Amino acid sequence: MPPKTSTDLLRARAHNTQIEATLAEVFSDSVTDGASTAFALGHLKTGKKPVLWVQDRLSRKETGRPYLAGLPVGIEIIHVDVSNARDLLWTMEEGLRCRDLGGVIGEVWGDPAALDFTASKRLALRAEAQNLPAWLIRHAGHPNLSAARLRWRVSALPAMNNPYDAHAPGTGLWRAELFRARWRETGEWVVHHDKDGLHFAHGLDWQTAPLQREAL
């Protein structure tokens, strides 16, 4: 499929068509938390295509590198080390130009000056034109002005019980708050990830009601 033109994007916007892939941001309340990473990764439906994973220097030092054995099965990554946010944004844009990728993940530390409204808008438009999901994981960042179409805040909840060991944590649970969205309602969910994908349940009654499966 050829990349969409700006006319296509404007038409889609006028008809309020939901666009499948776009730019999303994830924030987390603590930097040493794998929840935001796993949440972004759980959204990607890559098929056989690799994911371009860009990390700036501080993210790599403070939160660690992605570990192949711990990633969901079937995900293949191309990892790029960059030193600053400018290179990170450039690399993500280059990745969004490529149709053989399954998605682009960028990890940014803090609120760099290079990541302003214009930069995020460029990423969003390019992601929509190429129909390729792009995720910005904002470690230790503040949700200031941004053109990301979906903005999430993810934090960890106590894990489910392990059926085989009463003292051990089971599957991890997260609280995901969608605090800005372009084409849908905002809200708050309890989320977990298993081999079938992400499962969203409302936070209030997640223990009593059966887990409501919702394809995003």
Added chain:
Amino acid sequence: MTLKDKLTVLAFPSTAKPPTTADPAQLAKAIAALKEALESEIRTPAPASLAQETPPESFSPIGTPNARPVKSAGRVEVAAGAVTPPDAPALKDARTDALTRRITAIHLPQFAMERWLRWCTQHSQRPPEDLPIALASEGAHGPVVYAINRAATAAGVHIGARIVDMRALCPTLRVEYADIGGDQAALGRLMLWMRRWCPWTAVDGAAGLVLDTTGSDHLFGGEAMMLRDMEARLAGLGLSASLATAPTHGAAWALSRSGAVRDICTPAELIARMNALPVRSLRIDGATVQLLQRLGLKTVGDLATVPRISLARRFSRAGLAQNPLMRLDQMLGRLAEPISASEEPPRFIVQANLPKAVQDPTPHLPALCDALCAQMATSGFGARRICVTVFRTDGEVREISVATAQASRDATHLRKLFDDKLEKIDPGFGFDLITLAATVIEKLNLQQSRLDGESETGAALAQMIDRLSARLGAKMITRPRPHPSHIPERAEVWATALHAPTTAQSPALKRPIKLFEHPEEVRVLYAVPEGPPAQFVWRRITHRVVRFEGPERIAPEWWRDMPGTRLRDYYIVESQTARRFWLYREGVLGDQRGNTPRWFVHGVFA
């Protein structure tokens, strides 16, 4: 400038073999030559018939020897019979082949002194012309003269003499120390710069260069024009050079040292020209020259008249530098002596000759890329690595190369790879020649892409990796690959994405989503030393352990780790803030491998 100014060099023939100077090969050739000489002695009937015609030389132990018969023509015939191998057609072809090459030798007699003078000029300290100057190097008994200028020559200073003696001879002599290593390095750089004339160049001794200019001369208007051009450009660098072109390396060397100015020797006149040269033109050392002169052999012609068998017997154990017979064979093309350049010249190369020196290669790159890709397309090749080289006017060469993940001959793509790199090239005072070469090539056949525009081969992915590698560096773009090891940090290998093939992922145990590059040490409270932690302090925050899973014991790899490496007990713990960590204790108490075990955080779970 127009396209006409640019000169496209055709692809170099792939038949050129990489040169070898291996000793065993030469030894084998020497043995073959010896055998050949023996056979020719036995088979040639000419000496016998001559001996019948002329009175045999009588042996006279006392008094003056009998006058030798003046039958020069006969002697030449005998010598030719002994020296030249029997007229087998195959051998004749091989010889004419050997003589079809054109080798140019360049002698820079004043290289060290001229380089020193240029350095002085650059630092505004150039000494007056009439001041005698000598460069000294360390000898066995104090410093000796290494290079001198013209005033010192006139004052009687000579190379190789001790400095103290020369000071006595010429009290005004200024002595500086020579930089011999620097001279060699400068000669190496000059050798690279000489590749603007031909692809095969090599350093030849301490002050010489040798070029294989076969087939290159027509680009400069013939050999005479090419030599004139070389001499003019070297003079522009402040170097005085004597040049010669001949069919063999030995002949070119000899003519550049003792021939005429810009001497050119054709294969037909090779033997006649060489016969007149003194024996020191044979590239043999001083002792052997002296020996030959004592034997009465003053010229190459004298040596050629000596029966081959005698020479072979006399110098059978001598090395190449002491062996006049092998040197003679090399000079006359009977023994192959290819130019041993450090690397093979690229098969696909294009160049742009600029009418005047410029500082920025960017405007010339698109046309060069187009020409290179057209060349590769006709032969069905694609480039994995391409290299831009600029030949600066100050005799230096600078180059920048980029690599690709997949063989490519897409001119637009290749040009884009140089986008941010060309600024980093150091143009000096400008350059007037740019070459673009495909230094690593691969076979690349045409591929049909699918009708819906999707590519099957992942060409878009490879091109993206190229663009990222060109800007960020190839080491920054990596792909993890599972590796058979129990140690978590060794269970995956990060290979450069430029070269890594795609591999399947192995099914995993319960592992963290992120792993720290270096495990971070934590302070731990525990109930029992070999049990799980109860509380730990990491990055100045106290975490209380609510639930844990483990331990998972991972033993050190004894075939790889140092002796004394301790085992690891891994725990998955959940803290009171619902964060899940991967902790390990290094060793257990009482394992005789150190003190109290330390604890580390190795990764985080989702």
